[in-house]
Amino acid sequence: MNARMSSPARKLSGVAAMALCGVLVVSGGTFPQAAMAQSYSFTNLDIQGNQRIDAATIATYAGIGRGQTVSAAQLNDAYQGIAGTGLFETVELVPSGNTLVIKVKEYPTINVIAFEGNRRLNDTAMAEIVESKSRRIYSPSAAEADAANIAEAYRQTGRIAATVTPKIIRRSDNRVDLVFEIQEGKVSEIERISFVGNRNYSDYRLRRALETKQAGIFRAFVARDTLIEERLEYDKQLLRDFYSNRGYVDVQVLSATAEIDRNRRGNVVTFNLREGQQFRVGKVSVSSTVADIDIDAFRKTAKLRSGTVYSPVPIDTDITRLETLATRRGLDFIRVEPRVTRNDRDLTLDIEYVISRGPRIFVERIDIEGNTTTLDRVVRRQFDVAEGDPFNAREIRQGADRIRALGFFKDAQVEARQGSSSDLVVVDVNVEEAPTGSLGFGASYGTSDGLGFNFSFTERNFLGRGQGLSAGLGITSSTSTFNFNFVEPAFLDRDVTFGLSAYYRKTEKDNSSYDTDLGQFEPSLTFPLTDYSRLGVRATYDYGKLHGVEDGTKDTDDDGDYDDDVSSYILQQEEDMGPLSSFSVGYSYIYDTISNGLDPRSGVYLRFRQDFGGREDGASFVRTEALLRAKKQTFNEDVTFRAELEGGAVAFSGGDSRIFERYMLSRKIRGFEPNSVGPRDLNVGNEDVLGGNYFAVARFEAEFPIGLPEEYGISGGLFWDIGSVWGLDNTAGGPSGNDEVDDDFYLRSAAGVALLWDSPLGPLRFNFSRPLIKEDYDKEQNFEFTVSTSF
Template sequence: MGQMVNSVNGSAQRYDFARARKGLALAALLAGTALSVGLPGPILAQAFGFGSVTVEGNERIEDSTVLSYAKIGQGAVSGGELNAAYQRIVASGLFEQVELVPQGDSLVIRVVEYPTVSQINIEGNRRIEDEELMALVTSEPRRVFNPQTAESDAAAIAKLYEARGRLAASVTPRIIRRSDNRVDLVFEVVEGGVVEIERLSFVGNRAYSDGRLRRVLQTKQAGLLRRLISRDSFVADRIEFDKQLLRDFYAARGYVDFRILSVNSEFARERDGFFITFNVQEGQSFRFGRVTASSELSQVNAQDFLDVSGIDSGDTYSPADVENTIARMERLALRKGLNFVRVEPVISRDARNLALDVEFKLVRGPRIFVERIDIEGNATTLDRVIRRQFRIVEGDPFNPREVRASAERIRALGYFASAEVDSRQGTTPEQVIIDVDVEEQPTGSLSFGGSYSADNGPGLNISFSERNFLGRGQTLRFEVTTGTDSANTDLTFIEPYFLGRNLQFRFDAFYNIADLDEASYNTRVVGFSPSIEFPIGEDSRLQLRYRLSKDTISNVDQGDPDDPTDNGSSPILQAEEGSRYTSQVGYSFSYDTRRTGLDPNTGYLLRFGQDIAGLGGDSEYIRSTALGVAQTKVYNEEVTLRATLEGGSINAINDQTTRVTDRFFLNSNQLRGFAPLGVGPRDLNATNRDALGGNAYVAARLEAEFPLGLPEEYGITGGLFLDAGSVWSLDNVEGAGGVEVDDDFHLRSSVGVSVFWTTPIGPLRFNFAKVLEAQDYDEEQPFNVTISTTF
């Protein structure tokens, strides 16, 4: 690949590996270059007789070792045997030069040994650390130097730079001669510049715009953040992955005839960028036509299996829907005790109506059993973490579809850089062995950073997270978040398979303090909460939990006794000052179709939960909350529409009253245009008109997100929103004297625009709101910045 400079006593000698390889190959072919020029030729046709064979020039390597490679003894030797001996000695990789010199009745084997590598260094690299590059080097100190190995190492380093978008990078291996036949091996790196994607374009697309398709690809155009992200650099291997992403995107939308005709990559004239063009043929979008089921088995009722399909005629055709239906049907067969039942889809095309009729045939599959499951490559992760992703065990009927699904579950864990699951014949034709080959990747992270929110101001974040704790598949997370007005410390432990079952056990411990500018009191909440969560349906889950906390309200402004006009905070808050233990049990039911729904552009999330306090502790109440979210994409998926409705109520029992730490508030994400603690009942007679919270709340949000016409690589889109909500109801107004609290239901509302910006630190959202309806005592906030969450 390159040349090495041999520095000997201050003089430099050039070592040309390309020429050396060519010379060695020629010598091996002709057997004349390496032999003494005094030999009469042609050599291959001659015979020689040697009474002795000697070795010269070797220092570290014994004569017997050289002779064992040569395999030439005394007596008659042909020219072909000499040539073969030469090739064996060269192939040993121990010698820089080899000569076979006949001298009368003696054969002299003259060799020059390769030097020993003293040390290995990498120079010129700035973008990639030495440790990462040295991991690619197979040459080793205190081993014999091999030029082919050195060149292979240089090629591996150059390939890593190519994967980082630096196609112009070059790596040259060089050696520096030292005494005692030793050399230093140095890889000189010229990194060059990043070759970026200047333009990603498409030809032949009609249903979806270039911008929508660019959002599908992993490769991105170079934009404002080109120095912070690497997905805008050209990586040839990524193109194949992008092609598969495009196929999956169109297939999920009914384009069964979609094809990628070609992908053209053109180098810019300045050789600093690529222009990539995908030439596609979309075809037509098909829908499901008639969906039927039939059975070749007398004991199987096809209608029972059709009832679990979940596919309706007229739905957009998707191969994923067919696969999901097959999986549901085969699981139903197992529940019915029907082994070796396979579902084969038969698809018929109705080109006139752009429909695909699907018949699910239930047939008897081959009687093949799982002999064993072999797992390799997991140095840290325990076998059971991988094995529990399989729904089958040794001795169960073999189901290829279930094995593929298990492979996807293993990859979805995020513990492995790659995971391959294959099957092969076992000890008998009726058995198979499932091979799992994984490559582990780092699963822990330690981060330090800053944050900002309109509710808590600027803050500092320190977090540690390990998603595969001790190789057991457990999650351990510790996080400290400080802000201008608050500080939160949280410890979380998650065991996804509690007691070896599909039960997620979670334990949270927390210590939260708040000293808000919007309130003349402080709060401190410390406690813990264990919970268990498990699926009760394909899209639904149930969580059972317990929570014990100590809730403290302190530093409530008592007013100035010498100033009759300063009565401080509301008597309601003054009465609530102090600590109270809360012991509660609760549950949450959730129904989520965002990942498993049939429509890739529409999703729903429904959640309902209740908590009952009073099993010990000082608080007694029943809290109920509900949330509903729906999202869909329209106008060829260019515009996202989202609707959110949430609410809750808390009812004290046994003649108790709620406290400010129990009641509901609306933050600036739930009701934009208003400050934190900006709405809800207030004591208008108090000097400090603190928000008291309410025993009931409701909030509704309608949102639209759409492109602004800016280049997609900038990651900037726009949005509109309409928010409405209210907090109301108190149960301790009458018991506090001198209060004037309006705790009736008053609807607040606002409209506004949003700017979404996708950055390496997270998706930011800038909201500009205009309040439409408010009470005189409400506090408004027309602008805020938040981390945008995705539905």
């Protein structure tokens, strides 16, 4: 960065020399030593050239009173006192007999501030950076500082070669226009990121852990491929965290250097590593210096197990568990510290949790500043401590992490300081609000739905209460959908989430021969059970209507053959039932270690839910669904394996299920068209797919790199799906109900390859599949493509 200054030179040293020469002339001395030894007394001060600044003020800056005896050195000090104010362009002190003449030239007033040559940063952004303002006194040093700040702003965008030159244009009445001439230069892009010393993890895997990315084919859309030194320092910490979380406790990031590549197209960033050895957990123990404590209960609470790869994350989680147990048992000021013993011979680390009693320090108060929109209680409830509680530094740090995780603030700083006495602590929370609402317009495309559009509104901090509010409208060639969601994360100031959702969906011949109108309204409550599990309860009102069923009484395709258009007698009966509503209550149990587990390389997700309800026509039902998902990264985390098992059953009593209450395998098994698999009435022209009361699906997938640069965001995949849907309450099909529909269990299976692309337009997926097990009447879909984005 270069910031050069072009302004009238003050020539301070020359002026000082002039003043000294004047002293020498008055004193008549021949040598400097003699001159400096002289002293003078001025009975008059003559101040010239000042326009805005009062003469008495300038005399005060000089510090010389009338009749005061001064030396030449004191005259120089007077000059420095006036010039040091930064108010004057030139200053001269000229002794003339018994009169000291002080000649000044005031700095001009800034008329306007202008920016020239800036295209990437607009004038509004520039005005927020500079300290110089219109109608204020012009200062060359302030203008230089402003130029440096502008250049730094460009450097933060990767334009390291940007230069900023402040210039002035003289106007009348001692005014100037301050102009910053900017040469933005080109973005200093990163063409390649490489690593030296990485034996256990590939460059591809390590690049995924970095904030900085390589410049790819969509470099115009990616802001993280520019060379920013501060980001490289952050990347070094990310690498250290990556390795330490995987047991490499001695890892060192020796350097991160950037050099221009041979073709001078960009920069090559090289991280020099020293991985060290991977350590595992050795012996895990709990000890205490506190008397009368049930040490066995604390040992059972610690979940860290011997033999697992060492990571500081589960240790920190264990400490939280142990301190929480102490609080529940009425033990205040308990602290748990881990003692780590290193065993280099077998590459293990023994962990001992030492329970001790800390100093008696209380929280005096929690001060929150900067939250202009968010209510204080939203920030305060992120802490597990309140005023008057024992102070625990770990709980304060965890509360700070939860505040940042809200996503409501650009920045959140939490610090503890001593309160009104030595045993009190004040927690200061300083936040800077960030935008939390958005309006979105999106487009999507799918091989089954075609082109679609959606409009959405989202507010994550509604009225500053920490509540979530969203609404959306989606339209495709065959469906129209409206949805609404409201979430209160702290219902009744408890750790309970209240949700309210509603949707309305209308389909018109969505790969079928009928239309549907569906609506739902659902309030719910969700609360945590453990660190990884939660339980939800809900009440649901559903509305459904089936219409547009083709009964063969009209010629919809103009072929003169009404029978070709007839639908199953089962659907005709369901249409005759008219619109029906139902009410149900249910619960959901979720166990999740994929999104918040201790091991980032693996995890499981389990969801089990049941609903018990009744329909308007007197029918009752029980719906049961389960989903088990597992993820595992292997081959040094370059390959990700996923497996999913999903199933469901709905049992009706006192009535039959309807088409939209039964299961389809749409988007549950690849290789087949939506709404095309399952029990089908082959006795009618439409050969309607009727769905089933039961379904079971297993999906297996492997995702892996395919040799393309990581910045392209393209990976490959292999998948295999197998499943079935079966079972009907009413099997009397055909055009008049005289034929039987086969609703037995028949497996379907498909395998294929996938191309996954994390593109600037959104996540794209290309599936190329081929059914392995199918029925003759099933409809294949060998290619599937989806993309969605918001702008």
